[in-house]
Amino acid sequence: MAKKDKFVEAITPMNEDFAKWYTDVVKKAELVDYSSVRGCMVIKPYGYAIWELLQRQLDDRFKATGHQNVYMPMFIPESLLEKEKDHVEGFAPEVAWVTHGGTEKLTERLCVRPTSETLFCEHYANEIQSYRDLPKLYNQWCSVVRWEKTTRPFLRSLEFLWQEGHTAHATADEAMEETINILNLYAKFCEDVLAIPMIKGQKTDKEKFAGAQATYTIESLMHDGKALQSGTSHNFGDGFAKAFDITYTDKENKLSYVHQTSWGVSTRLLGGIIMVHGDDNGLVLPPAIAPIQVIIVPIMQKKEGVLDKANEIKDALSKFTRVDIDDSDKSPGWKFSEHEMKGVPLRVELGPKDIAKNQAVIVRRDTREKYFVSLDELEAKVSELLQEVQKSMLEKARVHRDKHTYTATTMDELTNIMNDNPGFVKAMWCGDTACEEKIKEETGATSRCIPFEQEEISDVCICCGKPAKKMVYWGKAY
Amino acid sequence: MAKKDKFVEAITPMNEDFAKWYTDVVKKAELVDYSSVRGCMVIKPYGYAIWELLQRQLDDRFKATGHQNVYMPMFIPESLLEKEKDHVEGFAPEVAWVTHGGTEKLTERLCVRPTSETLFCEHYANEIQSYRDLPKLYNQWCSVVRWEKTTRPFLRSLEFLWQEGHTAHATADEAMEETINILNLYAKFCEDVLAIPMIKGQKTDKEKFAGAQATYTIESLMHDGKALQSGTSHNFGDGFAKAFDITYTDKENKLSYVHQTSWGVSTRLLGGIIMVHGDDNGLVLPPAIAPIQVIIVPIMQKKEGVLDKANEIKDALSKFTRVDIDDSDKSPGWKFSEHEMKGVPLRVELGPKDIAKNQAVIVRRDTREKYFVSLDELEAKVSELLQEVQKSMLEKARVHRDKHTYTATTMDELTNIMNDNPGFVKAMWCGDTACEEKIKEETGATSRCIPFEQEEISDVCICCGKPAKKMVYWGKAY
Structure with a gap:
């Protein structure tokens, strides 16, 4: 380790x-x-x-x-x-x-x-x-x-x-x-x-x-x-x-x-x-665009039967996933890190003890949850988890975005959000480019878009106080 | 027409x-x-x-x-x-x-x-x-x-x-x-x-x-x-x-x-x-790279049932081919020409008379052969013909190439072939760049390659008469 x-x-x-x-x-x-x-x-x-x-x-x-x-x-x-x-x-x-x-x-x-x-x-x-x-x-x-x-x-x-x-x-x-x-x-x-x-x-x-x-x-x-x-x-x-x-x-x-x-x-x-x-262990890929969706890491791979079993699993999974096996001479821990860094959605660990119990261990990249799965149910579980990961990654991203979506009605509020804990800020705008420029200058936020889904945060432009025309998403941008 | x-x-x-x-x-x-x-x-x-x-x-x-x-x-x-x-x-x-x-x-x-x-x-x-x-x-x-x-x-x-x-x-x-x-x-x-x-x-x-x-x-x-x-x-x-x-x-x-x-x-x-x-009617595409492998041309398409039947056939064929239907308001003859120009490998013609006989007409682009096929056997016939066309196009190209592959032992022979009826010419070469350049200058032929499959056309270089080292394919090149 x-x-x-x-x-x-x-x-x-x-x-x-x-x-x-x-x-x-x-x-x-x-x-x-x-x-x-x-x-x-x-x-x-x-x-x-x-x-x-x-x-x-x-x-x-x-x-x-x-x-x-x-x-x-x-x-x-x-x-x-x-x-x-x-x-x-x-x-x-x-x-x-x-x-x-x-x-x-x-x-x-x-x-x-x-x-x-x-x-x-x-x-x-x-x-x-x-x-x-x-x-x-x-x-x-x-x-x-x-x-x-x-x-x-x-x-x-x-x-x-x-x-x-x-x-x-x-x-x-x-x-x-x-x-x-x-x-x-x-x-x-x-x-x-x-x-x-x-x-x-x-x-x-x-x-x-x-x-x-x-x-x-x-x-x-x-x-x-x-x-x-x-x-x-x-x-x-x-x-x-x-x-x-x-x-x-x-x-x-x-x-x-x-x-x-x-x-x-x-x-x-x-x-x-x-x-x-991504997270502090590297990339996290949604299964739909992961070049390798499942990486099989054999444990104690020199023990008789381990690589054979791992390859058998690979063949079975390859029918419906992009699967690979890491049988290099690196340590399992090293392999775990490498495939985590590359964001491979699922890792299947398989050692002599697992084989004795007719099981494998599946580890999710996104949540790092572990599942002990009977080899008879492995294909079904991998298929289920790939869908689950795809879905829950979207959900997690949505929760993060919503948590970092604020409203502001004053320039001070907007400035504070941008400085302290940036995110999307919903605020009203009069439609005037001069205000848009002033907001950028004073708060660092640019207009991201006038969303199709409008809300009425207040009646007046956050900048000039004149009647508001639209709600705008503001934010610091890449 | x-x-x-x-x-x-x-x-x-x-x-x-x-x-x-x-x-x-x-x-x-x-x-x-x-x-x-x-x-x-x-x-x-x-x-x-x-x-x-x-x-x-x-x-x-x-x-x-x-x-x-x-x-x-x-x-x-x-x-x-x-x-x-x-x-x-x-x-x-x-x-x-x-x-x-x-x-x-x-x-x-x-x-x-x-x-x-x-x-x-x-x-x-x-x-x-x-x-x-x-x-x-x-x-x-x-x-x-x-x-x-x-x-x-x-x-x-x-x-x-x-x-x-x-x-x-x-x-x-x-x-x-x-x-x-x-x-x-x-x-x-x-x-x-x-x-x-x-x-x-x-x-x-x-x-x-x-x-x-x-x-x-x-x-x-x-x-x-x-x-x-x-x-x-x-x-x-x-x-x-x-x-x-x-x-x-x-x-x-x-x-x-x-x-x-x-x-x-x-x-x-x-x-x-x-x-x-290609030929004088335009492009001819091998099925493997034809964007449309089968074009269905309905005849008298305004008659009741014709377009329905054509679409039914399209659905059946689309399971294993790239198929399209031309139901534009152009005349059938015009459609034939257009799809011939584009090299579509197979044309399926279907009119009220055909439907009455439970048949369709298939026309090959490469040979222009016509086949009257029972609608019950249409899928099998299309599948068979697509393979047949692919194979016979290669064969035809090979026959053409072989027919236009000559041997030459003198510069005059080589010159005459290049002038009269060019093709690949197999001739011996001493390995000297000077001869290669002279051959190009005098006959217009460049060395295409020293083929892996060597033959001994003669003992001496076609150009200088010194001992030959290799047989070379010569030709006019694009």
């Missing part, structure tokens, strides 16, 4: 230094390595396997709702980026510019895509002629680049992996419906698969996407009480269509502009998983 | 202008659209769906052989690219350079990866300490950029999608074994899934990868008699390991360099599929 303790000591406790705890987990759980390119990460096999599980399940949901994948170029000519005014203003300051191809200086600079609205618009302008061509429900999985000054693995990196959906519709109503359908799809996916509860709402004008008519967001609360914007869905109206001249002839042969949306989630979600579920 | 004819006429016949036929198919089968970035393509939903099917099946084979996916940064600092001499000489002339991030000029240029050996080496140097860390069997799916002067969709584009495997091993033997195992995996995948027969062999020194000790290749023959290099597998020995200082301590505590490999296939394979299987 000495080795185990040594291993566990290597992580900074969460309460001591949350940021350090985070980077420790990222490193020790073997999710990411740094590279010689500032702010770019190497996503290691274990981290990438989580991303692949997330990606496939989200992609299945996109396809089930009629979306199709495509691939657009990674470069955007400067003149194309400049076509929509708000959009270029928002993104030009943070793009990487390609100026040379081989030995030749380019006549026009190309930026590495920070997002691909402009490319999709150009393509849609070519593709869409008639109402018969609508809707277009396209999505792309790719990497994008934003020249950030300070970076952190998954949360904010120069390059990150994401999906970006881009759709075109005949009417404003259809575009609005798509925007909200996707937001709901995201929220449900995050709850069902990542076990992270989401607040759904609209971004204020100040926080909306460059070029959007309206931006909707899903917001989650991390263990340290900070908020994470976890996905966004934008309604563009016909703004981009006008800038790029994307028109169609309707059934009455009248020429109209299309209405568009875009939406995305990224590897940032992996940061959310770490910060919502 | 007027509409159908009009549609069919729109493609240039293969024999008239093969290059034009190719771009017609790419466009009309809705695989690709051009973008405003020179040489970069938009891969449309149908083209991308083929790529996804290819990707998933190849990825399954990588995983089944112990390989793991990772993700490396898309940028390579200039100094990192320069670490291995041959490598930088080969690639520096054709990379895209990022010189600015946002408004700031970078102190060191970054290239957009043309291939990622240097990044993997840097990572491996961090990760590998002991023999316990070996082998590393990593793969990555991503896009890469090479600043080509002339480009063609799929075959040669500025940006393309690919996978690149990068492995590190304890011994030279293990690296060699991996190199060949992957070449065999590629060849088997191409035959099983893409129905394209491959010649396996080694590249000459002139044609090998920049920085490799040896490059192995799979080569296929297109319908016009030109060769397509379809995938390569490189053995690096310890060359990169020495340049990047990637060492490990072995069981005797001795420090050794690792031995490495890399290997890749790309969206170029889609070009191969088009040019091996």
